[in-house]
Amino acid sequence: MTLPDTSLSPAGADRTFQVDLRGLVDLLSHHLYSSPRVYLRELMQNAVDALTARHTLEPAAPAGDLGIRLYADRSVVRVEDDGVGLTEADVHTFLATIGRSSKRAEGIAEQRGDFIGQFGIGLLSCFLVADEIHVLSRSARTPDAPAVEWRGRGDGSYTVRTLPVSARPRPGTTVTLTPRADTAEWTRPAQVHALARHFGSLLRHPVTFDDGTGGPGAPVNPEAAPWARTYPTPGSRSRALAAYGEEVFGFKPLDTIELDLPAVGLKGIACVLPEAVPAGRRHGHRVHVKGMLLSEHAEEILPEWAFFVRCVVDAESLRPTASRESLYEDDTLAAVRDALAERLRDWIARAAASDPDLLGRFLQAHHLAVKSLAVHDDEILRMLLPWLPFETTDGHCTLDEFARSHRTVLVTSSVEEFRQVAAIASAAGLGVVNGGYTYDRELVHRLPEIRPEATVADLDPATLTAHLDPVDRETELAAAAYLAQARDALAVFDCDVALRTFQPASAPALLVDSREARHERTRSQLAREQQGGVWGDILGALRQEAPRAQLILNQLNPLVRTAVTIDEPELARTSAEALYGQAAMLSRRPLRPAESSLINRSFLDLLAHALRKDS
Numbered sequence: 001m002t003l004p005d006t007s008l009s010p011a012g013a014d015r016t017f018q019v020d021l022r023g024l025v026d027l028l029s030h031h032l033y034s035s036p037r038v039y040l041r042e043l044m045q046n047a048v049d050a051l052t053a054r055h056t057l058e059p060a061a062p063a064g065d066l067g068i069r070l071y072a073d074r075s076v077v078r079v080e081d082d083g084v085g086l087t088e089a090d091v092h093t094f095l096a097t098i099g100r101s102s103k104r105a106e107g108i109a110e111q112r113g114d115f116i117g118q119f120g121i122g123l124l125s126c127f128l129v130a131d132e133i134h135v136l137s138r139s140a141r142t143p144d145a146p147a148v149e150w151r152g153r154g155d156g157s158y159t160v161r162t163l164p165v166s167a168r169p170r171p172g173t174t175v176t177l178t179p180r181a182d183t184a185e186w187t188r189p190a191q192v193h194a195l196a197r198h199f200g201s202l203l204r205h206p207v208t209f210d211d212g213t214g215g216p217g218a219p220v221n222p223e224a225a226p227w228a229r230t231y232p233t234p235g236s237r238s239r240a241l242a243a244y245g246e247e248v249f250g251f252k253p254l255d256t257i258e259l260d261l262p263a264v265g266l267k268g269i270a271c272v273l274p275e276a277v278p279a280g281r282r283h284g285h286r287v288h289v290k291g292m293l294l295s296e297h298a299e300e301i302l303p304e305w306a307f308f309v310r311c312v313v314d315a316e317s318l319r320p321t322a323s324r325e326s327l328y329e330d331d332t333l334a335a336v337r338d339a340l341a342e343r344l345r346d347w348i349a350r351a352a353a354s355d356p357d358l359l360g361r362f363l364q365a366h367h368l369a370v371k372s373l374a375v376h377d378d379e380i381l382r383m384l385l386p387w388l389p390f391e392t393t394d395g396h397c398t399l400d401e402f403a404r405s406h407r408t409v410l411v412t413s414s415v416e417e418f419r420q421v422a423a424i425a426s427a428a429g430l431g432v433v434n435g436g437y438t439y440d441r442e443l444v445h446r447l448p449e450i451r452p453e454a455t456v457a458d459l460d461p462a463t464l465t466a467h468l469d470p471v472d473r474e475t476e477l478a479a480a481a482y483l484a485q486a487r488d489a490l491a492v493f494d495c496d497v498a499l500r501t502f503q504p505a506s507a508p509a510l511l512v513d514s515r516e517a518r519h520e521r522t523r524s525q526l527a528r529e530q531q532g533g534v535w536g537d538i539l540g541a542l543r544q545e546a547p548r549a550q551l552i553l554n555q556l557n558p559l560v561r562t563a564v565t566i567d568e569p570e571l572a573r574t575s576a577e578a579l580y581g582q583a584a585m586l587s588r589r590p591l592r593p594a595e596s597s598l599i600n601r602s603f604l605d606l607l608a609h610a611l612r613k614d615s
């Protein structure tokens with residue numbers, strides 16, 4: 001073992017970490033912030049926090065008198081506020097110490113609720129666009145203190161000096177950046193103006209922008225948030241909220257739901273999407289804190305099932321993470337999520353109770369989202385199950401309509417089984433729902449919970465065939481030769497052939513072949529191929545009696561009646577293959593390569609036969 005060399009440093013001497021500021025800024029820009037543009041958000045946010053502190057200090061000061069002024073010409077970007085300002089001691093403590101913040105209580109988790117910042121690193125984001133940060137400040141807390149100037153450089157060095165009061169006659173802070181040439185994209189005047197509007201349009205303090213061309217500063221946030229304005233009528237209010245939703249999200253909402261949670265000072269709107277979105281694709285919500293836009297893609301404020309809305313909210317006490325692009329997962333956020341989810345449920349309940357037209361349009365676009373919700377939410381299930389659309393043997397209809405005309409509701413377990421039995425079941429007067437889509441079978445089975453008079457049962461193809469009428473002995477005997485040839489032709493598909501009578505007469509054949517049966521046959525076939533090998537033994541051990549597919553020919557169908565009388569063996573085989581191919585296609589399940597080539601071959605053979613006959 002080698003002992004550490006202690007000759008150069010006295011044992012136990014305390015040392016101080018060195019910080020490589022360039023490395024730190026690099027880390028922030030590549031891993032914390034999504035884009036250099038966030039420098040403006042951080043500066044505006046510091047200005048907002050400084051104004052908040054000033055209001056606490058001077059509660060009587062009229063809010064409209066204290067504001068934020070932005071300035072950008074081609075050579076500098078400046079953010080000036082009438083906030084609480086800094087003394088020389090504050091500058092050393094807060095500006096020059098990375099990770100130190102005046103907005104935090106004792107621990108890192110104890111942010112003082114009135115501020116947006118807390119981590120003491122936001123100002124560093126200015127190094128994403130400039131090599132030097134210049135701060136000129138005057139404290140409102142110590143009005144006699146001189147103005148103080150701080151210059152912080154990207155290499156980690158800084159200078160502080162005090163200046164006469166005349167250098168900054170009023171309390172507040174001015175931060176000036178001299179952008180690097182390669183960052184013009186984020187610092188040219190038009191861009192600074194656009195970014196200021198983007199981040200600050202809902203700020204409650206007056207914010208102006210001046211591009212140095214001489215005109216008056218343009219207001220960045222001329223109007224209050226749309227939900228904070230007053231409107232002459234409820235109708236004009238909801239139209240204004242919808243127009244705002246359209247402006248920020250780019251779609252015309254199906255409806256706009258107002259959100260208001262006084263406990264956390266949250267207000268905003270949820271815009272119902274006019275079209276369905278794939279369940280996995282979530283766009284997230286726009287979250288403002290104290291008016292400041294922090295995230296455009298926050299997902300955490302609503303549960304996953306709420307993918308049919310996009311929200312804009314402004315909250316007093318949600319806590320952003322250091323990157324500001326997501327929210328700190330704490331009890332408040334969990335409570336907000338629950339409360340907002342409750343609002344969405346209330347909206348659905350209201351539409352179900354009093355606005356069938358709106359409910360209809362909503363379900364047309366979002367029935368999948370609602371189905372996923374109803375599976376876990378008894379309240380939604382009770383309210384909406386009768387209204388949800390399902391594919392049935394009566395076409396697409398609501399479960400309520402369907403249950404009214406069918407006392408027993410049969411439900412298949414796969415889409416393909418539904419396709420196989422739909423026409424025949426409906427001709428036989430049976431009511432079948434396609435239970436193959438996600439959630440559908442589960443939901444249909446819960447119908448008796450809200451319609452106790454309804455009965456729901458599973459239907460599989462084998463049950464249906466058991467109900468088909470056999471043909472009389474004479475017909476069976478007459479068809480025996482044809483059936484034998486058909487069985488022989490279809491043996492490669494492990495398919496039996498039978499003759500029955502069923503409606504509709506227009507259906508020549510029904511292929512009964514459940515998914516489980518197909519899997520079982522594949523396994524059996526593999527076991528046969530692998531005989532003797534390890535796989536063969538394993539698969540063999542798993543082997544059950546492989547259920548066979550069944551092609552059921554319809555004796556009522558004129559084509560089948562003719563086919564069973566064919567005495568030409570080749571033509572008999574081809575016709576059986578063609579009937580099998582047509583029934584397989586009707587089931588709309590994916591065809592195996594052998595089946596596709598069989599369909600091709602039988603078609604061409606039949607064509608050749610027809611042409612030969614004609615010539």
Ligand SMILES: Nc1ncnc2c1ncn2[C@@H]1O[C@H](COP(=O)(O)OP(=O)(O)OP(=O)(O)O)[C@@H](O)[C@H]1O
Nearest residue numbers: 046047050094101102117118119120121122123173
């Ligand atoms: N415009 C300003 N007016 C007054 N003080 C300011 C201003 N900008 C920065 N400060 C002081 O500098 C400190 C550090 O600012 P910085 O933006 O780095 O971090 P923060 O805002 O405290 O936290 P966060 O990293 O979460 O933004 C602040 O806590 C505040 O004391």
